[in-house]
Amino acid sequence: MSKYIITFPGQGSQSIGMMNSLAHIPIIKKTFSEASEILNKDFWAMTSSENQEINQTVNTQPLMLTAGVASWRYLQENNLASPSFIAGHSLGEFTALVAANSLTFHDALKIVTKRAQLMQNAVPENEGAMAAIIGLEDQDVIKICAEEQGNGVLEAVNFNSPGQVVVAGTKDVLEESLQSFKDAGAKRAMLLPVSVPSHCKLMQPASILFGDYLNQINFNLPEFPVIQNFKAIEYNEIEKIKFALVHQLFNPVMWTQSIKYLSSKGINLFIEAGPGKILTGLNKRINKEASHVSMISEEAINEILLKLKEST
Numbered sequence: 001m002s003k004y005i006i007t008f009p010g011q012g013s014q015s016i017g018m019m020n021s022l023a024h025i026p027i028i029k030k031t032f033s034e035a036s037e038i039l040n041k042d043f044w045a046m047t048s049s050e051n052q053e054i055n056q057t058v059n060t061q062p063l064m065l066t067a068g069v070a071s072w073r074y075l076q077e078n079n080l081a082s083p084s085f086i087a088g089h090s091l092g093e094f095t096a097l098v099a100a101n102s103l104t105f106h107d108a109l110k111i112v113t114k115r116a117q118l119m120q121n122a123v124p125e126n127e128g129a130m131a132a133i134i135g136l137e138d139q140d141v142i143k144i145c146a147e148e149q150g151n152g153v154l155e156a157v158n159f160n161s162p163g164q165v166v167v168a169g170t171k172d173v174l175e176e177s178l179q180s181f182k183d184a185g186a187k188r189a190m191l192l193p194v195s196v197p198s199h200c201k202l203m204q205p206a207s208i209l210f211g212d213y214l215n216q217i218n219f220n221l222p223e224f225p226v227i228q229n230f231k232a233i234e235y236n237e238i239e240k241i242k243f244a245l246v247h248q249l250f251n252p253v254m255w256t257q258s259i260k261y262l263s264s265k266g267i268n269l270f271i272e273a274g275p276g277k278i279l280t281g282l283n284k285r286i287n288k289e290a291s292h293v294s295m296i297s298e299e300a301i302n303e304i305l306l307k308l309k310e311s312t
Helices: 026-039 043-048 057-077 092-099 105-122 138-148 171-183 201-214 238-248 255-264 278-286 298-310
Strands: 004-008 085-088 128-134 154-161 164-170 188-191 269-273 291-295
Touching (some): 004 057, 004 278, 026 043, 026 057, 026 105, 043 057, 057 092, 057 269, 085 092, 092 105, 092 238, 105 201, 138 164, 138 171, 154 171, 154 255, 154 278, 164 171, 164 201, 201 238, 255 278, 269 278, 269 298
Parallel strands (some): 004 085, 004 269, 269 291
Antiparallel strands (some): 128 188, 154 164
């Protein structure tokens, strides 16, 4: 049988109506109801009508976790719950740990809510920013960040795919640097609609508090190998998993490296479980030889089953 991996998206994949194509499936709505009861917020309503709540970090993180877990449970119902590996982009790493039974859904909801609060409070409003840099080599982005940061902070924080890197840091420094990226040959250098400069050293104070919080939570060893964003490898020790989650807050998401690592393990089917197709697009650019499917409908499930049958 084909070796496959389940990947879970993070912030940025949320949108109004994002789970509508699966709304009639009982386990999807049941999972959303469960999350709403735990956190006393109606997450399904949040995805069903125009509102700004969906993009507030303290809502987005538990919302995306819920959508990913709901998708995973639907995969389980369709006998697609035996991946060779699991991975998640940034916040999606917590979804992956739930899928691997390293964390309970209840605990993960509490963790990501706390994480969002700490991240939001780490940097005063309008003092941090993120931008996507399209069309430059990773090393060129890193070099320009070092040249432009001055007394502020400017770092490459998401290595998403070849030619797509996200930078984060002090807002005024970042905004002034955009022209330098364009002058160096970037096709696009654009601000992202976020208020939290994730994965840069401005998050280091939050990471200390987050580590203290994680120490109170019971983790189990994952049932499937979970690729950590921090080093793009899997850990099989609980303390190392917690360490990586803490360091992920103020270090880059090594997504390109993660997909290359998985490709070296013979993975030839990448399944994105959650709303949208962002990871599917990134993964296709990193590994052009493998098959890639986004689990956004019942038809997608049938496509996955067919691909697995064909490779048997």
